Amino acid sequence: MKMDYKKLGLKCGIEIHQQLEGKKLFCNCPTKLRDDQHNFEIRRKLRAVAGEHGDIDVAAQQEQLRDKTFIYQGYDDTTCLVETDSEPPHQINEEALYTSLQFCKLVNADISPVVQVMRKTVVDGSNTSGFQRTALIARGGYINTSEGKVGIVNISLEEDACKIISEDIKEKVYCLDKLGIPLIEIGTAPDIKSPEQCLETSKRLGMLLRSLSGVKRGLGTIRQDVNVSIAGGTRIEFKGVQELRMIPTIVELEVKRQIELLKIKEELRNLRLNGLNIVDLSVLLNDCDSKVIKKTIEKNGKILGIKLHGFNGLIGRELQPNYRLGTEFAGRAKIKAGVGGIFHSDELPNYGIEEKEIKRIRKKLNCTPDDAFVLVADNENKAKIALTAVHERAKELFLGIPKEVRKDQVDGTSRYMRPMPGAARMYPETDVPLIFPDTKEIKLPEVLEEKIERYQKDFSLSVDLANFVAKSDKVKLFEELVEKYPKIKAAFIAETLTSTTLDIKRKYELDPGKLTEDNFRELFLYLSQDKIHKDIILDVLIDMIKGIFDIKKYESLSTEELHKTIKKIVEENKDAPFGALMGICMKKLAGKASGKIISENIKKILREGHK
Structure with a gap:
């Protein structure tokens, strides 16, 4: 059923987080992510503290209640004392600041004449200090979409969080390699009025960001937070949406969830929820067939x-496809208490709990036919926390829709993560001096759309190839090589830098990320000098990845030497068919000449022999 989003009062906003190239934001450590063995670990517990107004943030309080130990993995050569929170932050990264200011200019934002770095309380362990450093750079600005103008509320420069390695009930393990990578954060106004416009806005902002030379490219370097609300509902934030194509589905399904929750609120209008009374039902269920119990x-x-x-009947109500109010209750219980799940009366009899047990439970809990019940089977303390969380979520249904942060799933549905953070988690960073941005020397970059058009016009690239290379992390190298080697076709250079490297990954399961820019410079230098043939560049690149490249192996033979070598092979194998001769020559001349040239020489020699 198609929804009338205007009538529903849909409002959406987007927050984009884009990683930047270069050094980290407040130290000189590199921003390369690592997967090799770490050198050391630090173990810590974090606690929520009051903000500048004396209030403790609710999201921070919830994390503290989970009482987790946080383990941080680091490297001797790429982790410094700033990242372990053993040394104050250094001066802000000027290159990252410049890139941020470039983006501000692209969207006509009002750049702040004075920038104050702030501390944003974070107690999920993703920052060793318990806070994230963030600086508001600009306000205002806008972008145009097919459905109207979308305003930009704020543009900030902040540090990225640690990379999560693993998590269980007691511990959370992080790696420090990602901590401190500079991020541009762009927050739009709630001007987005449809799921499709939400996607278009995200794409437009992404395109403008990729127009900047100082941004990182590739999977995981950009992420979106999507905010959704409808009339009568409230703002829900979806954290870290990676799949752009799923944005319309996420928005659509959240609208459906809010509609259903508002219907439930209306149905509960004349009722009052009973107080929390947790009852031990263990004895009643001693002979139950449920494996969990x-x-x-x-x-x-x-x-x-x-x-x-x-x-009764409400807990099984579907809010989204295959997602019920019971799923919502279970989500709260899992996050707050770490339990595996819940049982509720709307899904029973099932899971080994039969009608006879249900009757006993109803009697013990004093349930009327209109009442429902929820069970948790676990450690007593965890079960109590879980049921308290369920009761709290049930109470919220009488008020409407609670403000919360949710995580999207692969099918576009979502799960509860934590309460919406408040302003209580922000306070000034006293270790970093005020920043006075110099906006006079900022040069606007060529917008990605214009670059793609130029590549098609100037270099005769196809639309797809122009898109591919313009959006890749090899765009600077492409322009350098095209300018340096005008006799080599630009399309060939573009394909080598992009699709050829993908072929290596797909066909040979090798990591093309090991190829440096100098590897490509060396490759095209030899090509321009006719020392190697185009047909064998795949072999050259594979050897470069393996670290065994030697030009002597691939150096081309002169035309005369090549013909002489092939003629000798043909004479030594007079009765061999063409295919066999081709195989012998390719083996003998591997890397010395292309298959096409070898084939032409064999045919020529065979023709001469028949005269």
Whole structure:
């Protein structure tokens, strides 16, 4: 069913986070991510502190209650004391600041004459200091879309968080390689009025960012947070949306979720939720066939339950495809208490819990036919926390839709992550002096759309190839090589830098990321000097990746030497058919000449022999 988004009062906004190239934001460490063995670990616990107004942020409080130990992995050669929070931050990275100011100019934003670095409280362990440094660079600005203008509320420069390695109930392991990578954060106004415009806005902002030479490219270097609300609802933030194509689906399904939650609010209008009363049902379910319950009892755990007055039939209500109110309850329980899940009356009898057990539970909890119940089977303390979280979520249904941060799933549905952070988590960074941006010398870059058109016009690249190379991290190298070697076709250079490297990854399962810019410079130098043939560049690149490239192996023979060598092979194998001769020559002359030239020489020699 197509929804009338205007009538529903849909409002969307986007926050884009784009990583920048170069050094880290507040130290001189490199920004390259690593997967080799780390050299050291640091173990810490973090606690929420009051912001400048004396308030503690609710999201930070929730994280502290989970009482996790955070482990940070680092490297002796690429991790410094700033990243371990053992030394104050250095001066802000001037290159990152310049790139941010370039973007501000692209969207006509009002750049702040004075920039104050702030601390944003973060207690999920993703920053060793317990806060993220962020600086508001500009306000205002806009971009144009097919459905109207979308305003830019703020543009900030901030440091990225640690890379998560693993997590369990007690510990969370991070790597420090990503911590401190500069990020541009762009927040739009809630001017987006449809799922399609939301996608278009994200693409447009991404295109403008990729027009800047100082941004990183590739998977994971840019991410979107999407904010969605409808009339009567509230703002919901989707954190770290990676798949652009899924944005319309995410928005559409969130609208559906909010519509259904508002319907439930209306149905509950004349009811009052009973107070929280957690009851131990372990004895009642001692002989139950449920595997989960049996396992819990064997581990000396408890089966606890609560009644929800007037909720019969509501917990099984579908809010999104294959996502029910019960899923919403379970999400809260999992995040707050770390339990595996919940049982609720709308899905029973099932999972080994039969009708006889249901009757016992209802009687024990004093349930009327209109009431529902929720069970949790786990460690007693965790089960109590989980049921308290479920009861809190049930209470929120009477008020409407709570502000929260959610994580999108592969099918476009979403799961609860944490409460929406408040302003209480921001306070000034006293270790970094005020910044006075110099906007006079900022040069605007060529916008990506214009670059793609120029590549098609000046270099005769196809639309797809022009797009591919313009958006790749080899764009600077491409322009350098095209200018330096005008006799080599630009399309060939572009294909070598992009699609050829992808072929190496796909066909040979080698990492083309090991190829440096100097490797490509060396390759095209030899090509321009006719020392190697175009037909064998794949072999050359493979050897370069393996670290075994030697020009002597590939250096071309002169025309005379080549003909002489092939003629000798043909004479030594007089009765061999053409295919066999071709195989012998290719083996003997591997890397010395292209297959095409070898084939032409064999045919010529065979013709001469028949005269």
